[in-house]
Amino acid sequence: MRILIADDHDLLRDTLVMFLENEGSMVIAAVGTFSQAAERIETDAPYDLILLDYNMPGMNGLDGLKSAIAMGDGQKVALISGEATKQIAEAALEAGASGFVPKSLPAKSFVNAVKFMAMGEQYAPIDFMTAPDEAETNPLAENLTDRELQVLKGLTQGKANKEIARDLDVSEPTVKLHMKTLYRKVGAANRTQAALIAREAGLF
């Protein structure tokens, strides 16, 4: 079984290679950047499974995953990550990944997951995926009307009321009203606070 591992943490990569090869019946190739991984996929295909680290030079979020899937010609590509959220994992599976493997997984389970995915199954740790979305989409966005969200978006881009009014094709007083009400809703005393709160909540 041929496996390609791409992770920029040498420490994990080296120990992982040793661990997997110890398992027998596995041949592991390991690289440290996405571009190296892409090269291997080009020249060294096919692999039974390709593991890509989410935080790795060249990955650029899920872009790397997607292009690896595209160029892999049917090869199975899975995401591995230490910090990624459930949302990212879902997006990865959505994009066609064979699985998502958090680094918080015990090594034994990791081996099983690798075998599982190499056989063509889709893998993701149940407990990780069923964990409640932290505070759902956003406690903020829920209470805001569409218009208020649009105004807030303009605000987080540092725009003046007048600009926002022009963008939304409404009058300035209208924008000011939405502004005032959304301040109340998000608990801000002024526009700067509102903008920071929105950013903090990960909006836009």
Place this chain on the structure above:
Amino acid sequence: MRILIADDHDLLRDTLVMFLENEGSMVIAAVGTFSQAAERIETDAPYDLILLDYNMPGMNGLDGLKSAIAMGDGQKVALISGEATKQIAEAALEAGASGFVPKSLPAKSFVNAVKFMAMGEQYAPIDFMTAPDEAETNPLAENLTDRELQVLKGLTQGKANKEIARDLDVSEPTVKLHMKTLYRKVGAANRTQAALIAREAGLF
């Protein structure tokens, strides 16, 4: 040689334990949170070396490192991390850590570093420590005077000029002047943009 490893990534922990024990002459204890590590230090001391992950439940930045050093009664404590910056590494060594080990280290070097530190030496990878500060502390902060930074800090807390003036014990016109000049310096058209830019840059 007794080693305690605390890291919340089971994957790395498991493989690492195996790798180190394979080396012979090492007895490894491994836990996944800072509180577990603290417990081991309390009951299971002494260790020849204690390795703490920087991103781990309960660590709270360098607080965990410091308290581990304090309670360790002379035991050597080192920091291990995948994402930490050079600044953090320096602060850790400053705080009395026996070393700093990035996860980007090859497994072989890792073993050497562990032995080195267990012998009482201070370790940190040269290339990592001598790497230029990425764009210095912050391209922004460099050009701002002390006062301007203080004003900017107040701004990122959503305060009004008047509040900031009171906090810094200066008059409001003074704050406004600093405001104006720092807008120019960071390239902001208004206070909201300045606040967002500062946050974006990781200031405060």
Place this chain on the structure above:
DNA sequence: TACGATCCTATCCGTTCGGATAAGTTACCT
């Protein structure tokens, strides 16, 4: 149909901002 929620517009008023200008004080460096 009536109600309520949402969205839009408008006016008014006081406050806050943003910018220009002028000028004083320290402190440090040459």
Place this chain on the structure above:
DNA sequence: AGGTAACTTATCCGAACGGATAGGATCGTA
């Protein structure tokens, strides 16, 4: 001693903002 940079205060003015208030339009639901 002179020069420079940073920090400080002040005044003035126009623009933007924050809040209150009072309508009107639309839409879905009771």
